[in-house]
Amino acid sequence: MSTSSADLPIDETSRARLADEGLRLAVVDRTDPAAYEAWFRAETRGFHDAAPSPETIAQRHRGLEADRRLVGVFDDTAGIPEQPVATTICWPADLTVPGRRAVPAWAVSGVTVSPTHRRRGIARALMEAELRTALALDLPAAMLTVSESTIYARFGYAPAAFARDLTISTRRVRWTGPVPDGRVRLVTAEQMRDDGPAIVERVRLGRPGEMSYAGHLWTRQLGLGPGDKDAKKLRIVRYDDADGTPQGFAVYDLTMDPADFADHELKVRTLVAATPDAYAGLWRYLLEVDLVSTVTAHLRPVDEPLRWMIDDFRAVRVNELDHLWVRVLDVPSALGARSYGEPGRLVISIDDPLGFAAGTWAVDVDAEGEATVTATDDPADVWMTVNALGSLYLGGVPARTLIAAGSLTGDAERLDRMFRAPVEPYLSIWF
Numbered sequence: 001m002s003t004s005s006a007d008l009p010i011d012e013t014s015r016a017r018l019a020d021e022g023l024r025l026a027v028v029d030r031t032d033p034a035a036y037e038a039w040f041r042a043e044t045r046g047f048h049d050a051a052p053s054p055e056t057i058a059q060r061h062r063g064l065e066a067d068r069r070l071v072g073v074f075d076d077t078a079g080i081p082e083q084p085v086a087t088t089i090c091w092p093a094d095l096t097v098p099g100r101r102a103v104p105a106w107a108v109s110g111v112t113v114s115p116t117h118r119r120r121g122i123a124r125a126l127m128e129a130e131l132r133t134a135l136a137l138d139l140p141a142a143m144l145t146v147s148e149s150t151i152y153a154r155f156g157y158a159p160a161a162f163a164r165d166l167t168i169s170t171r172r173v174r175w176t177g178p179v180p181d182g183r184v185r186l187v188t189a190e191q192m193r194d195d196g197p198a199i200v201e202r203v204r205l206g207r208p209g210e211m212s213y214a215g216h217l218w219t220r221q222l223g224l225g226p227g228d229k230d231a232k233k234l235r236i237v238r239y240d241d242a243d244g245t246p247q248g249f250a251v252y253d254l255t256m257d258p259a260d261f262a263d264h265e266l267k268v269r270t271l272v273a274a275t276p277d278a279y280a281g282l283w284r285y286l287l288e289v290d291l292v293s294t295v296t297a298h299l300r301p302v303d304e305p306l307r308w309m310i311d312d313f314r315a316v317r318v319n320e321l322d323h324l325w326v327r328v329l330d331v332p333s334a335l336g337a338r339s340y341g342e343p344g345r346l347v348i349s350i351d352d353p354l355g356f357a358a359g360t361w362a363v364d365v366d367a368e369g370e371a372t373v374t375a376t377d378d379p380a381d382v383w384m385t386v387n388a389l390g391s392l393y394l395g396g397v398p399a400r401t402l403i404a405a406g407s408l409t410g411d412a413e414r415l416d417r418m419f420r421a422p423v424e425p426y427l428s429i430w431f
């Protein structure tokens with residue numbers, strides 16, 4: 001990487017564009033507590049959150065990772081001029097791609113524009129600046145999880161990993177899956193804080209779409225984040241295999257139905273399993289807690305095997321969502337970083353209105369599935385938008401879907417043999 005993400009100067013193109021409107025685009029000095037507080041208050045306000053307490057702000061500032069790049073747009077005529085009217089927070093993270101490996105990607109988060117300044121092109125200036133910043137940092141792709149799925153396609157992002165919310169009627173369910181010989185133990189958040197990262201790491205490279213994370217994004221999972229209002233409700237169970245090695249964990253809470261004490265809802269916030277045994281052991285435990293009639297689980301993989309491990313398939317209702325959006329910036333680096341299911345040469349023409357990925361690219365895949373990607377003048381075998389490339393990239397979207405949508409033309413079967421991943425892409429966190 002050419003320079004550290006936090007130290008790179010602000011993008012000049014967007015700075016000049018916003019300066020023409022009397023606005024100042026700047027990297028926020030992350031070492032200055034007052035500057036951080038102003039940025040953080042603007043970000044929480046932008047997401048309609050309650051104003052954070054001084055203790056929460058101080059704790060979040062102390063825990064801010066060194067690679068976080070905070071950007072603000074300032075308006076000296078605003079009601080609270082020291083607080084930015086728009087924010088982003090971005091950092092480099094490892095994104096798992098097919099082939100049990102990762103590509104460094106620019107994680108884009110905290111995108112807010114004050115309601116007083118909306119629809120003046122501020123978000124566009126910020127988003128385009130972040131794409132140029134990612135390239136300046138030699139990061140071949142950018143990624144985000146979204147508040148609304150209507151915003152980011154225009155910047156070249158597309159859904160690449162999906163997720164499901166599950167609602168399980170537990171009284172209809174009898175466990176028919178494996179009964180492993182490990183143990184499920186209730187543990188404290190503090191115990192899990194130490195045991196958990198090793199389990200998360202073992203899972204990460206096996207699943208395209210997962211990303212590296214630590215710090216606040218990790219402790220938040222356990223209710224240990226500063227100001228976490230739900231912390232006291234959380235229960236944590238850990239699955240230890242027969243040798244006593246922790247292989248998985250689940251975080252959940254319980255809500256009583258005021259009309260019937262036997263009808264609690266058990267909400268699974270996180271379930272991470274490094275082995276099939278841990279998966280079975282944890283789900284069986286969660287489905288059999290007494291005084292519960294409904295188990296809900298948020299943000300689960302689309303290939304969740306759970307319904308094959310109970311006796312009533314229809315006891316599980318499913319709602320599917322787009323979750324991780326990916327934007328390819330540097331085609332040779334991004335496509336060269338993943339593996340492919342079939343050898344051969346494929347020439348791809350990419351349409352990218354913002355220019356970053358536009359061109360014709362030859363993808364030469366060897367017998368081991370490794371690719372070399374170069375610019376070429378050869379005629380293209382397939383044509384696609386940069387959005388379609390983002391959706392194909394992790395191997396989770398069939399080419400025929402994109403052909404039907406008009407964002408790709410080419411041989412769907414060949415594209416699927418090359419691009420589809422044997423494991424469905426999935427990202428287990430929001431960021």
Ligand SMILES: CC(=O)SCCNC(=O)CCNC(=O)[C@H](O)C(C)(C)COP(=O)(O)OP(=O)(O)OC[C@H]1O[C@@H](n2cnc3c(N)ncnc32)[C@H](O)[C@@H]1OP(=O)(O)O
Pocket residue numbers: 046047108109110111112113114117118119120121122123124125144145146147148150151154
């Ligand atoms: C990765 C993340 O952080 S996701 C979180 C996104 N943030 C939020 O949801 C917080 C609440 N919303 C906001 O803060 C703002 O409304 C934002 C950030 C979504 C948009 O900011 P704005 O400065 O108003 O957007 P801007 O004026 O630059 O619009 C850029 C383009 O996006 C479009 N757009 C903006 N917001 C939306 C939206 N909510 N839905 C659909 N299109 C939108 C605009 O029409 C414009 O289109 P065009 O340039 O193709 O003509």
